[in-house]
Amino acid sequence: MRPTAIGPVSFIVATAAVVLGVAPLGAADEPASAPADPASQSLPAGWLTSWAEPPLADRPLQIVHGIAPERATAETMRYYTDRGLGGLVCNVAFDRYMRSEQHWRTLLAGVEACRQLGAVVWLYDEDGYPSGAAGGLVLEENPAFEATVLAWDASRDDPLVIRHAYEHTHASNNYYAARRYPNLLDDRATRCFIAKTHDAYWQRLKPHFGRTIQAIFTDEPSLMAVHLGQLPEGVRKGVRVADPIDPAVRPLPTVPWSHDLAQQYQQRYGEDLMPRRRSLFMGDSPEDRNVRRQFWALVADLVAERYFGEIQHWCSHHRIASTGHSLWEEALIHHVPLEGNGLKALAQMDIPGLDMLSSDPQAVIHTGWLTAAMPASAAVLGRRRRVMTEVSDFSQRMGEAGPVTLAEMQGTAAWQAAWGVTDFTLYYDITDRSAAEYRAYCDCVGRLTALLKPARPTPEVLLYYPIYDLWAEYLPIAEPLTLQSQSPRAQRIVNSFLQLGQSLQRSQIPFTLIDHEHLAAAMPRPDGSLAVQDHCYKAIVLPSGSQLPPSAAAVLQTFRQRGGRVVDAAEAVGLSRESLVQQLQPPYRILPPSDSIALGRFSRDRRRILLVANVGLRAYDGHLTAESDGTWQTMDPANGAIRPAETDAAGRVRLALAAHQAILLVETPAAKRIPR
Numbered sequence: 001m002r003p004t005a006i007g008p009v010s011f012i013v014a015t016a017a018v019v020l021g022v023a024p025l026g027a028a029d030e031p032a033s034a035p036a037d038p039a040s041q042s043l044p045a046g047w048l049t050s051w052a053e054p055p056l057a058d059r060p061l062q063i064v065h066g067i068a069p070e071r072a073t074a075e076t077m078r079y080y081t082d083r084g085l086g087g088l089v090c091n092v093a094f095d096r097y098m099r100s101e102q103h104w105r106t107l108l109a110g111v112e113a114c115r116q117l118g119a120v121v122w123l124y125d126e127d128g129y130p131s132g133a134a135g136g137l138v139l140e141e142n143p144a145f146e147a148t149v150l151a152w153d154a155s156r157d158d159p160l161v162i163r164h165a166y167e168h169t170h171a172s173n174n175y176y177a178a179r180r181y182p183n184l185l186d187d188r189a190t191r192c193f194i195a196k197t198h199d200a201y202w203q204r205l206k207p208h209f210g211r212t213i214q215a216i217f218t219d220e221p222s223l224m225a226v227h228l229g230q231l232p233e234g235v236r237k238g239v240r241v242a243d244p245i246d247p248a249v250r251p252l253p254t255v256p257w258s259h260d261l262a263q264q265y266q267q268r269y270g271e272d273l274m275p276r277r278r279s280l281f282m283g284d285s286p287e288d289r290n291v292r293r294q295f296w297a298l299v300a301d302l303v304a305e306r307y308f309g310e311i312q313h314w315c316s317h318h319r320i321a322s323t324g325h326s327l328w329e330e331a332l333i334h335h336v337p338l339e340g341n342g343l344k345a346l347a348q349m350d351i352p353g354l355d356m357l358s359s360d361p362q363a364v365i366h367t368g369w370l371t372a373a374m375p376a377s378a379a380v381l382g383r384r385r386r387v388m389t390e391v392s393d394f395s396q397r398m399g400e401a402g403p404v405t406l407a408e409m410q411g412t413a414a415w416q417a418a419w420g421v422t423d424f425t426l427y428y429d430i431t432d433r434s435a436a437e438y439r440a441y442c443d444c445v446g447r448l449t450a451l452l453k454p455a456r457p458t459p460e461v462l463l464y465y466p467i468y469d470l471w472a473e474y475l476p477i478a479e480p481l482t483l484q485s486q487s488p489r490a491q492r493i494v495n496s497f498l499q500l501g502q503s504l505q506r507s508q509i510p511f512t513l514i515d516h517e518h519l520a521a522a523m524p525r526p527d528g529s530l531a532v533q534d535h536c537y538k539a540i541v542l543p544s545g546s547q548l549p550p551s552a553a554a555v556l557q558t559f560r561q562r563g564g565r566v567v568d569a570a571e572a573v574g575l576s577r578e579s580l581v582q583q584l585q586p587p588y589r590i591l592p593p594s595d596s597i598a599l600g601r602f603s604r605d606r607r608r609i610l611l612v613a614n615v616g617l618r619a620y621d622g623h624l625t626a627e628s629d630g631t632w633q634t635m636d637p638a639n640g641a642i643r644p645a646e647t648d649a650a651g652r653v654r655l656a657l658a659a660h661q662a663i664l665l666v667e668t669p670a671a672k673r674i675p676r
Contacts, residue, residue, distance in 0.1 A: 042633060042668040043642070044605060047451065051640065054446025056119055058453060059086030060424040063390070065124065066093030066103070067110035074116040083435050084442025087120030089217055089425050097127040097135035098196065104204055111205055115212040122215040122323065122425070125197050128176030129219040131324065132307070134196035136242060138182045138189060141196070145182045145189035147171070147224040149254035152281045152476070160277055162257055165224035167249040170327065173231050174220075179242040181224050185258035185299065187306040194314050202318055210319025215351060217425070218324035219390075221307060223299070225256040226337035228328070229480035253476035255280050255337070256299055264302065269294050281476060289472035296471035300340025308348035321350035323388050323423070329354055329374045330367040332494050333483050336474040341467050343515050346378035351423060353388030354416075358395040359404040359428075361411030361615035361660050364419075365595055369505040370498070372419035376457070377465075377513035379420065383533050386453070387420045392427035403432040410444045410638055411660030414613035417445075418510075418600030418662075422453040440638075447637040451664060452611070455604035459510035461584055462532070462540040463501055466493050468516040469546050489545055496544035496569050503577040504541070508599035509586045512537070520551035528563030530555075539565035539584050546570075589625045590655065596620065597655075607669065612655060613662035623652035629670040634663050 050058065062085050071077055080088065090110065093103040114121050127135030139146055147165040164180070166172055171181035182189035198216065205213060231239065265273040271294075279291035308322075315322040326342055328334045335342035346352040352375035356368065364372070375387050391412060396402030404412075413424065424445050430438060473490035483494055504511050514522075514532060519540075523531040530537045540556065542548075548556060560566045567583050569575045588610065590597055596616025602609040608628070614620045626632070632645035632653055638661065645665060646654035653665060 042631070043666065050450035051447055051635065051642075054443065054450040056081070056086040056117075058449040059084060059442050059446040060426050061085065061087050061089050061120060061122060062426050062430060063089040063124065065091060066095070067106055069106050069109075072106050072109035072113055074113045077110065077113040077117055077119070080430075081117055081119060082439070083430065084439035084446070085119075085426075086442075086446070087114055087122075089122040089124050091124040091126075092201075094127050094135070098137060098200055108204060111208050111212055115208060119212070121208070121213045122217050123201055123213060124217045124219070125324075126219055129174065130170060130181065130221050130327070131218040132182050132184065132190070132193050132221045133179060134193050136179055137196040138192045139180055141192050142188075144259075145186055145192060147181050147183040148257045149225045150257040150277065150280070151252040151254045153250075153252055163249075165254065165256075166243070167245055168227045168251040169224035170220075170222060170228055171224050172243075172245050173228060175231070175235065175239060177240040177242050178245055183256075183258055184221060184223055184307040185256055185261065185302050187310060190307050190310045194310065198311070198314055198318070213320060215321040215323045216311075216315060217353075217388075218308075218311060218322070220325065220327040220355070222327045222338040223256040223303065223340075225254045226334065226476070227251050227478065227480045228334075251478040253281055253478050255295070255476055258302075261298075261302075265295065265298055268298055292474065293468070293471040296336055296340050296474070300344050300467075303339050304341070304344045304348050308345050312348050312350060315350065321386075323349055323351035323353055325353040325355045325375065325388070325390060329371045332370070332497060333470065333474070333486060333490065334481060335467060336470050337476065337481070341515065342374055343378055343381065343465055343467070343513060344517075346375050347382040349375075349378070349382075350384065351386040351388045352376075352378040352382070352384075353390060353423075353425075354421075356389050356391040356412065356416065359391065359393040359402075359408050359412045360396065361408060361415055361613070362596070362617075363412070364415040364598055364615055365502065365506055367498075368415070369419070369501055372416055372421065373463075373501065373511070373513050376420040380457070380512050380535055381514070381518050381533060385420075385456070386422045388423040388425060389416050389421045390425045390427060391416070394427065403429065406433070406437050406441055407660040409441050411613060411615055411662065413441070413445050413448065414611065414637070414662030415598040415615050417448040417452055418598045418611040418613055420457045420600070422449055424449070443640070444637045447635075447640060448611075448664075451604075451635070451637075451666075452600075452602055452609070455602035455609055457510070457535075458601045458603050458608075459512050459535075460538045460587075461504065461509055461511040462514045462519075462530070462537050463497070463504065463511045464519070464540060464542045464546055464548075465513040465515045466497055466543050466546040468549060469493050493543050493545040496546075500541050500543060500569060500575075500580070503580055505598070506595040507577060507581050507586070507593075508588060508590055508597055509581070509584060510599060510601050511541075514540070516549050516552045520549070520555055522555050522559075524555060524559040524562050524564065526562060528559075530559050530564055539567065541580070541584075542566070542568045542570070544569035544575075587627065591623050591625070591652075594620055594622070597657075608667040610665040611662060612657070612665060614657035614659060617659050619659055620655060620657045622655050623648065624655050624665075625652050626665070626667075627651070628667055630668045631670075633666045633668065635666060636661075636663055638662070 172178040279288040312322040339345040393402040600611035
């Protein structure tokens with residue numbers, strides 16, 4: 001339903017009435033004086049308007065790699081908006097990538113059609129993925145820009161050798177194409193990528209930037225310095241080989257390298273890296289660990305500045321946002337060789353994102369929480385609100401269990417929204433579902449986003465992201481990287497971190513990840529809270545085995561002295577989930593306990609908002625404790641219904657959730673008494 005010629009007040013009342021399942025005022029079969037539902041009366045009119053008919057800007061975007069010519073008109077582009085979508089993530093067609101005038105004309109017509117409809121466009125920055133290659137144009141311009149690594153070859157008299165990073169990397173083992181890849185540590189390569197890609201879009205589509213075109217999406221860029229494993233042979237046969245793979249190239253332990261890395265190391269630390277390179281591959285002495293820590297800290301900064309930062313800078317000067325996601329967010333040990341510091345890389349995006357390949361809602365209680373926590377935390381650390389997801393049922397389809405159901409799609413959207421996701425980009429096959437079913441999904445996402453995008457996430461707990469420790473521990477291997485290949489200390493830290501995050505998720509305790517740099521910059525407040533950017537936290541949880549640098553440790557000591565809660569897993573051997581919850585004292589608890597309930601906390605216009613999602617396969621019937629002097633309204637994003645929440649004499653809110661169902665609980669604060 002879209003606004004017509006009725007006035008704004010009438011439209012608000014009418015749309016709210018439709019949401020509530022009653023006829024709008026003035027309907028033929030309803031008296032004009034029919035009272036509105038008390039639940040809707042207590043909510044701001046603007047909320048009700050966007051809830052009843054979420055605007056295109058709050059709806060999901062369909063990823064379309066090359067708009068079909070027959071879709072490039074306003075009339076035919078309605079195919080997408082009629083299915084509830086808000087627009088597209090698109091690019092010039094992959095065929096003759098960046099070189100076909102015909103494809104450019106089609107893209108221009110498609111973007112113009114979106115403009116006429118008021119739809120949103122994000123640009124996708126690559127021919128397939130991983131981003132950074134411009135479909136091979138970067139290395140065609142200058143082969144010296146190719147990713148390089150320092151490798152350890154024990155068969156040589158001098159085992160240290162610099163070579164190109166292609167075989168046994170993500171560049172030659174992805175589902176799109178085997179193609180040589182540029183070096184993210186080389187700012188010249190990034191500038192070439194921007195010139196070939198971003199500047200080309202700007203030259204053709206300049207009038208639409210900052211209006212219809214609102215962001216540009218970068219997909220899984222990484223340092224090609226780690227073996228992620230070979231593709232299954234059945235998959236490999238269907239992958240295009242743009243650059244031949246040399247079977248004679250042996251897998252070796254590698255670390256990323258660039259033409260000026262040793263010089264940068266010297267300038268930063270006043271030390272010559274060249275005689276210390278062996279420490280990057282072996283050694284347990286304090287000096288070895290210090291070399292590794294310094295090396296990876298430098299790599300993390302260069303990746304953040306020279307790739308993600310360069311793109312963000314370009315976007316800010318061209319009136320759009322930078323967005324995208326990284327690779328293997330769910331595997332903590334891989335963050336070291338892939339980006340140096342995953343949080344720092346994502347924090348360079350205006351809209352940091354995640355890649356959710358599974359539409360099984362239960363993914364969040366296993367590893368999905370980390371996939372979402374990375375960009376959600378990066379947004380907080382970067383003083384931003386928006387978080388993007390690229391979501392699909394890829395895993396289910398590959399396992400011949402897809403396409404998933406509408407309820408599973410909605411449940412997957414709900415738990416991501418609970419983690420703070422505000423922008424949904426879809427790789428679902430739009431032809432797998434009816435137009436009505438796709439619209440029902442998009443309506444659900446639109447309601448979630450319309451209500452929560454203007455809201456502020458309000459977690460009170462921090463979980464320490466131990467990248468500082470992993471820099472010192474990480475040792476590259478020739479085989480596919482596994483946690484078991486690393487030191488006992490690295491395994492202890494990672495396992496503790498994952499266990500703590502999972503326990504917090506399953507105990508309905510929202511949290512933010514924080515690394516040592518942001519912790520060192522945090523401000524302990526007199527009231528016992530810890531100010532991180534513009535958020536305040538009451539507690540921090542430390543994985544077992546983590547050791548803070550002095551600057552971060554000093555902040556934590558002051559925080560503890562002022563009454564802040566510090567839960568160190570190393571100090572509590574065998575820290576149980578129950579003990580963790582008891583120490584953190586969360587303000588919201590559910591009874592009976594359930595691993596399958598995901599909870600998000602928000603605040604908007606001085607109202608508390610809770611998003612409660614049942615990601616399990618069974619219905620949940622219980623209560624939520626939520627101290628409040630006011631009342632709560634229940635808003636169902638799947639069908640738009642609004643009703644007063646059911647509470648008992650103790651003030652507990654009744655939760656009756658079907659499998660994969662989610663609800664929003666919105667507080668109406670009690671009216672303040674005016675003193676006489």
